[in-house]
Every structure is written in structure tokens, then in C-alpha cells.
Amino acid sequence: MKLTVYGLTKCSTCQKALAGLAAMGHAAEFRDVRDDGITREVLEAAHLVLGDRLINRASYTWRGMSEADRALPLVEAVIAHPSLMKRPLIATGETWLAGWTKATIAALDKQDF
Numbered sequence: 001m002k003l004t005v006y007g008l009t010k011c012s013t014c015q016k017a018l019a020g021l022a023a024m025g026h027a028a029e030f031r032d033v034r035d036d037g038i039t040r041e042v043l044e045a046a047h048l049v050l051g052d053r054l055i056n057r058a059s060y061t062w063r064g065m066s067e068a069d070r071a072l073p074l075v076e077a078v079i080a081h082p083s084l085m086k087r088p089l090i091a092t093g094e095t096w097l098a099g100w101t102k103a104t105i106a107a108l109d110k111q112d113f
Helices: 012-023 040-054 060-064 074-080 102-109
Strands: 003-007 029-032 089-092 095-098
Touching: 003 012, 012 102, 040 074, 040 089, 040 095, 089 102, 095 102
Parallel strands: 003 029
Antiparallel strands: 003 089, 089 095
């Protein structure tokens, strides 16, 4: 099964996630959402599973957005502001995980990719 991590190269949480995945023995393809982009299809699939957990409302990006940008549909807001996405976004087949939390680590530690 393919493991893809979407995030930002300079994001410390994404760096921790990639190191943690490597320590678990998981090889992951990393996609920088600013440099490589992220498709609408990926965002819509993640949104179906994660809902509002797809975005980070505690981020500097969210706090700096205008009310008009905040009113955008969630997928449109992330397309316009990729750093708004909760990072890392991890795709494992049909499973989507957002953030590098204890729950995410536990879920990935039980998987064989």
C-alpha cells in the first residue's frame, strides 16, 4: 500500500512525521503542497473523511485570512492557501490522517505498508 505525506518541507511537524515514519519502517512519498501543489481530488477525498479537521484554525494562515477567505468552501480555502491545511496530511489508500498526534502514530504503527 502506498503512503503519501502532504505538507511543507520546512514544517517541523512534517519533518517529525517523516522521521517517525522512517523509524517505524514506513517509506513515504512526500509532497510539498506549496512546491508540488495538491489536487482538488486529493483535497475532496480527504475532506470526505476528515471534514473540518482538514484545516488548522489555530494557524497563522487562518488568523491572517480575511473574512471573505474564511467564508470560502473548505476545499477552495485550502487551494487558495495551502498552508491552511492541517499538517501533515497522510494518505494510506482510503485512510486519511491529519496532524502528527498520538492517535495518528498509533494508527500508522499498526499498519503494514
